[in-house]
Amino acid sequence: MTDKTILEKIKAIVTPYVQRKEGLDDFNDQTDFLTDLKINSANLVDVILDVEDEFNIEIDNTSMEGMLTAGDAKRIILAKIEN
């Protein structure tokens, strides 16, 4: 799975939870879930659960805490699916 494919899948996962839709126009590694997309903390949990289902991986508390941007999510997903 390429970086680009993963980023596109992350974008599709977060879209239903985004409060600031303009944040999706230029979705890239630096896109911050809380500040750029205004996803609330409860919906961030839903994002994590959807990521687990989509990529068939398990995300622990430490990984969750480090998942602030789309790039962070991509790196964590890549590391998990390679294992």
Place this chain on the structure above:
Amino acid sequence: MNYNSIISTLPYTKPFLFVDEISYIDKEGCTGTYTFPEDSYFYKGHFKDKPVTPGVILTECMAQIGLVCLGSFLLKSMEQDQIDPGEEIQIALSSTQMDFYIPVYPGEKVKVISRKEYFRFNKLKCSVEMFNKNDELVCRGTIAGMMKI
């Protein structure tokens, strides 16, 4: 175990405590009851001369029994050794979806049954049902919130 000790951990008091008794609780769900006192303040205005329990109050009752009592139980069983039993939990409602079927009138006793959908990263999501004394379904839905000690 006395399930009712859970109630003392709740951050509510009258006139906004909507739990009388917890009859069963485990890691997957809980059951509790509440009787709406006939002199509850909201009956004066909902509706004029025709008191019916407001849907938001039914939702609150379901959240307090189904989500907050269960969440309190889950948090305390996770961190049994590390916390002060008098410590109150911090909670925030994050979403509700509710369908209502029949009205609840002043003085009625209701039973709330909740099942855990998941509790991860401090978010608890439950499917919750409320029944009246004839075991008829009053309302049903899902409620989620963030909680920690």
